[in-house]
Amino acid sequence: xxxxxxxxxxxxxxxTWLWYRSESGQATFTTDQGGAVAxxxxxxxxxxxxDENRMQQTLRRGLPTLSLEAKAALQAGKRLRKARLxxxxxxxQWSFTLDGATLAFGSVRCPxxxxxxxxxxxTPAELDCARMDGFARLARRLDGVYRxxxxxxxxxxxxxxxxxxxxxxxxxxxxxxx
Amino acid sequence: xxxxxxxxSFTRCHVEGPMPKxxxxxxxxxxAKQRFRSIENAASEEHSVxxxxxxxxxxxSFLVDExxxxxxxxxxxxxxxxxxxxxxxxxxxxxxxxxxEGRPPSAKERKELKxxxxxxxxxxxxxxxxxxxxxxxPKEGEVYVFTTSRAGLEAVQKLWHQxxxxxxxxxxxxxxxxxxxxxxxxxKRLERLAPVPFVPPPGETGRAPAxxxxxxxxxxxxxxAAAQEAGR
Numbered sequence: 001x002x003x004x005x006x007x008x009x010x011x012x013x014x015x016t017w018l019w020y021r022s023e024s025g026q027a028t029f030t031t032d033q034g035g036a037v038a039x040x041x042x043x044x045x046x047x048x049x050x051d052e053n054r055m056q057q058t059l060r061r062g063l064p065t066l067s068l069e070a071k072a073a074l075q076a077g078k079r080l081r082k083a084r085l086x087x088x089x090x091x092x093q094w095s096f097t098l099d100g101a102t103l104a105f106g107s108v109r110c111p112x113x114x115x116x117x118x119x120x121x122x123t124p125a126e127l128d129c130a131r132m133d134g135f136a137r138l139a140r141r142l143d144g145v146y147r148x149x150x151x152x153x154x155x156x157x158x159x160x161x162x163x164x165x166x167x168x169x170x171x172x173x174x175x176x177x178x
Numbered sequence: 179x180x181x182x183x184x185x186x187s188f189t190r191c192h193v194e195g196p197m198p199k200x201x202x203x204x205x206x207x208x209x210a211k212q213r214f215r216s217i218e219n220a221a222s223e224e225h226s227v228x229x230x231x232x233x234x235x236x237x238x239s240f241l242v243d244e245x246x247x248x249x250x251x252x253x254x255x256x257x258x259x260x261x262x263x264x265x266x267x268x269x270x271x272x273x274x275x276x277x278x279e280g281r282p283p284s285a286k287e288r289k290e291l292k293x294x295x296x297x298x299x300x301x302x303x304x305x306x307x308x309x310x311x312x313x314x315x316p317k318e319g320e321v322y323v324f325t326t327s328r329a330g331l332e333a334v335q336k337l338w339h340q341x342x343x344x345x346x347x348x349x350x351x352x353x354x355x356x357x358x359x360x361x362x363x364x365x366k367r368l369e370r371l372a373p374v375p376f377v378p379p380p381g382e383t384g385r386a387p388a389x390x391x392x393x394x395x396x397x398x399x400x401x402x403a404a405a406q407e408a409g410r
Contacts, residue, residue: 007352009373014351016376077377097187103351104326106187113184125247128182132250132313135322139190146351147358154364154371166376 008101014149015080015100017162019065020169031144037089039145041065044084044097047073056081071173082106087141094138103146110134179233179244182252183311183324189331191321192357193314195344200251200316206240212341213237214256221301225259227333229341235309251314255334258305262296270295310334321346 018039021027028038045064047057057073064070074080084097084107097106113122113130122130152162198204214228214237230237232254233244245252274291275283283291311324312334323334323346331348338346347353355368 005348005350005352007350007355007368007371010355010371011351013374075377077375099326101351102189103349103354104187104189106326107185108187109185124179124181125243128252129247129250131182131184132247132252132322134184135188135313136250136315136318136320139320139322140318143354143358146354150355150358150360150364150368154360154367158374163374163376167378170376 005102009079010153011098011103012079012081012100013153014146015083015098016074016166017149017152018085018145019080019083020166023065024165024169029145029148031141032147033140033144035089035141037087037141037145040086040088042084042086042095044082045070045073045080046082047078048081049078074170074173087138087145089137089141094134094141096138098142105135105138108135108138110138182232182313186311186324187326188322188324189326190349191323191335191346192349192353193319193321193344194347195342197316197342197344200246200248200314205251206242206245208341209240209245209253212337213240214258217258217260217305219301220260222297223260224300225257226305227255227257227337229337230254230256230309232311235307247313249315249317251316253312253314255310255312255337257308257310257330257333259308260300260303260305262299262303266299267292267295270299320349 018027019041022039022041027040028036030036041064043061043064045059047059047070049055057069057078059067059069080100082097082099084095087094087096092111094108094110096108098104099106110131111134113127113134152158198208209229209231212228214230215226216236217223217226220226228237229240231240231244232252233241235256237256271288271292274295275288308330310330310333312321314321321338323331325331325334335346335348338344352368356365360368
């Protein structure tokens, strides 16, 4: 996608907020759908400058959130544009790449809907349905987490508490060793 | 019929405007009206976009059982495009120019000759074939379009509008926020929102003050700063 939607920064801030929450032990979210979902960062981070046409930095493989390059990018004020995430809800797990600017889902892997060996094999139609449902459930779960972010982002506490905490978290990365 | 994909990249959209109910015949009729039409033997058409059913890539049939998978509606768009290999056009053009006698052709004549060659060669070119899978969740009013390419998404949005009259609106952070059921006050804030620099610009306080405070500040009797540092 080449055009950047209005308020694209909101999705990028959401990604950074998720990263902060995952590193501060607050990455389990109780959404308005009732269940608790956990979010973790996987093996891809893409950073960019304020201007979308400027150079991007992509970190792949291993645990890029722990890399010196990721810390340096954050401290240089680069925005987290894209990240590969793992979302877990009970025993179910989805992995996907989330584009902050568009909230488009890339390379999604859904929980296997084929069922346990003990259960009767699903019909082809049931299998198709379960696969579609896997994508839709991921989107709805992430919507729930995004809603929690919006609650915080649009509250008075954002400027007063959240931004200083995020800035402190970024600043404290200076002292960390890999 | 191929099974629905178990992985992939998708863009979420929501439907704006009325839609036929999933069980209505109107849905299948709308799909059939905008069915895929082959350009395999076409003399001038270079691309074609239309609906096909998951089990029939020709666009010749739409079986309700393949499409209606309660609670979802499974759809598929076929996009064909013919591209004339430039080198072939050039070879034919050079040959035609060599065969001419008299004065060299003007730019206009040269273009006409090129167009004539292209129209002669186009029916012999097989189109490249692409599919975009999508499914519609009528209860939530959402459509999951399995492409992240701008051209692919725009082709699907256009076809959707031609078929059903409603619009497929791409989900963005802002659009999703507007649909998140926020109160009036928060919606007002949302409209005025500006990006936050997580690293404050030089001169603005924001980083952990204890780390930035020069040791001299504490030594000079700045008890507040010293106490803050001790508390961290």
